[in-house]
Amino acid sequence: MADDAAPATLRRTPLDAEHDAAGARMVPFAGWRMPLQYEGIVAEHMAVRERAGIFDVSHMGQLVVEGAEAITALQRVLSNDLSRIAEPGLAQYTMLLDDDAGIIDDLIAYRLDPERLLLVVNAANRELDAAALAGIAVDESDGWAMFALQGPDALAVLADRTGLDARPMPPFTFTGAAIAEAACVVATTGYTGERGVELLVPADGAVDVWRLLTGDERVTRCGLGSRDTLRLEACYPLHGSDLDTARDPLAAGLGFAAPASVDDITAPAHAALRERRAAGPRERLVPIRVDGRGIPRAGMELQRPDGSAAGRVTSGTMSPVLRAGIGLAWVAADLAATGTSLSLDVRGTETPVQVAARPFVAGSPVR
Numbered sequence: 001m002a003d004d005a006a007p008a009t010l011r012r013t014p015l016d017a018e019h020d021a022a023g024a025r026m027v028p029f030a031g032w033r034m035p036l037q038y039e040g041i042v043a044e045h046m047a048v049r050e051r052a053g054i055f056d057v058s059h060m061g062q063l064v065v066e067g068a069e070a071i072t073a074l075q076r077v078l079s080n081d082l083s084r085i086a087e088p089g090l091a092q093y094t095m096l097l098d099d100d101a102g103i104i105d106d107l108i109a110y111r112l113d114p115e116r117l118l119l120v121v122n123a124a125n126r127e128l129d130a131a132a133l134a135g136i137a138v139d140e141s142d143g144w145a146m147f148a149l150q151g152p153d154a155l156a157v158l159a160d161r162t163g164l165d166a167r168p169m170p171p172f173t174f175t176g177a178a179i180a181e182a183a184c185v186v187a188t189t190g191y192t193g194e195r196g197v198e199l200l201v202p203a204d205g206a207v208d209v210w211r212l213l214t215g216d217e218r219v220t221r222c223g224l225g226s227r228d229t230l231r232l233e234a235c236y237p238l239h240g241s242d243l244d245t246a247r248d249p250l251a252a253g254l255g256f257a258a259p260a261s262v263d264d265i266t267a268p269a270h271a272a273l274r275e276r277r278a279a280g281p282r283e284r285l286v287p288i289r290v291d292g293r294g295i296p297r298a299g300m301e302l303q304r305p306d307g308s309a310a311g312r313v314t315s316g317t318m319s320p321v322l323r324a325g326i327g328l329a330w331v332a333a334d335l336a337a338t339g340t341s342l343s344l345d346v347r348g349t350e351t352p353v354q355v356a357a358r359p360f361v362a363g364s365p366v367r
Contacts (some may be wrong), residue, residue, distance in 0.1 A: 013058035014145045014206035022221055030124035032059040035223035045229050045320045047220035048192055049361070052151035054213055055222050057198070058206070061126030062144050063119040063137040064112075070136045071117060076267035077132070078109070079249045079258040085111045091172045091187055093257050095249050096121075096129060099268035101276055102245030103252070105129050106237070108189055110174055118185075120146070120200075122239050145206035150196035150230075153218045158186075158197060161212055166197055180208035191227065193234025193363040229317050232326055233361040235287050241298060242285060242314045242328050248273065251281035251333075253358075283311070284336035289356040290325035294346040296353070302329055303343045303350075310335055310342050321361045331355070 010033040019026060024035035035056065037044060047053045065074050075082050079101075080094035090111050096104040105125040110118040119137065121129045130139045149158060159165040164177045166188060174187035182205025190196045201209045213219055228238075237243050237252060249258035250273070263274040288296060296316030304310045316327030335342065340355040 011059070013056055014203045015056045015058065015210055018207060018210060019056065024221070024223060027224070029224055030059060030122075032123060034059060035221075037223040037225045038221045041223075041225035041229060042320045044220055044222040044226035048151045048194055048222060048226065048230055049321060050152065051220065052149060052153040052157050052196070052216075052218050053192075053220045053222035053226070054210075055148040055150070055227055056145075056210070057148050057227075058145040058203075059123035060146050061121040061123060061129065061139065061141040062146075062200070063121060063126075063130060063133065064140050065117045065119065065133070065137045066115060068115050071115060073136050074117070074133070075262075076265060077269055079103075079254075079262065079269075079273070080109070081259050081261045082109065082111075082117070083261075085109065086114070087111065088113055089173055089175060091174055091189060093172070093254075095243075095254070095257060096132060097249075097269035097273070098245055099272065100245075101248040101269050101272035103239065103243045103247055103249065104132055104245060106239050106243060106254075108172075108187075110185070110187065118200075120198075124240055143203055145201045145203050145209075147199045147201065147210065147213070148190055148192070148196065148227075149199065149213060149219070150190045150192040150194045152194065154194070154196035157213065157216050157218050161216055180205060180212045182206075182209055184209065191234075191236055192230040193236070193359055193361060194230075195363065228315075229320060232315055232317050232328065233319055233321060233359065234363065235328065235358040235360060237285060237328060238315060247283075247285070247330075248276050248281075250276055251283055252285045281333050283330050284333050285314075285328055285330055286336050287356040287358055287360060288313070288327050288329050288342070288344075288353045289322075289360070290344065291352040291354060293325075294344065294349070294351040295325040296327035296329070296344055296346075301345050302331060302353070303345070304335070305341060305343070313344070319360060325353075326356070326360050 027036045107121045185200040296313045300313040302310040311331030
């Protein structure tokens with residue numbers, strides 16, 4: 001049932017009425033009125049793992065950077081090497097850094113043209129990112145809706161419903177496509193661990209594209225609840241929970257998005273990265289799995305075998321696939337090896353946990 005008590009000041013996506021009509025439970029999230037779930041978090045989670053699910057992620061922000069000088073300036077504050085996506089049609093995961101290499105936000109950069117980039121940023125950080133990139137980026141978020149179609153059947157659904165066969169496209173690539181007469185950007189990216197696409201859709205065409213895709217019986221409407229459980233099974237961190245300005249990409253295990261090739265860039269963020277690479281991390285972000293009963297929750301303390309402090313949980317859930325408690329936690333660097341035994345205080349009960357391998361659940365192969 002829709003949450004009619006939601007504050008009137010909340011932003012609403014172009015699909016707000018569609019969610020109400022479908023019986024979604026609506027909740028405030030990052031200043032937006034968003035669907036938490038439709039038929040239930042576990043059912044929606046398993047639909048994405050087994051078939052296909054679609055998410056309205058129109059709350060995400062879209063910033064455009066244009067011009068050689070602006071892109072050069074952007075590189076000074078991004079963790080990844082933009083030269084890796086020199087050709088239009090390529091995308092990469094990267095992070096916006098402060099002068100100490102702290103993570104202001106994590107985002108995806110899309111090379112639209114040789115001198116034009118699109119940055120898709122987290123909803124909660126849209127204004128913060130725009131302010132940090134003032135004079136470089138233009139906020140075009142209000143003109144776009146965004147959907148994520150994910151799961152082992154997602155690309156077949158896309159081909160059948162739109163005529164666009166994205167199955168040959170490698171991950172982190174994108175193309176333009178006319179869908180329901182709307183000029184869309186279709187990218188092989190996502191936040192679930194499954195194959196699929198994210199679609200940038202002009203706001204005025206959002207309803208028609210959504211109805212076209214949800215008209216397929218293989219597709220389940222999904223909300224924020226299952227998006228969170230899916231990303232945890234895939235060990236994808238969430239900014240504001242697992243990542244923040246107190247952490248750097250290397251300690252977070254995201255060194256692939258902060259390569260040594262950026263160390264020579266003359267900028268405070270990259271000088272700080274260089275120093276942290278040389279010193280090594282004092283803490284690491286690791287996946288943990290509960291041995292037995294119990295669910296890790298944000299803020300719970302982890303202990304070493306001798307009872308001393310080991311770290312703290314930042315995200316946790318009950319995995320619908322594994323039927324076990326899983327989470328992400330910051331721990332001392334000497335405890336980060338897979339298989340390390342720790343304990344967790346779950347409501348006063350000492351509960352054994354282990355540092356797990358990434359990911360908890362492997363994504364589906366391409367069909």
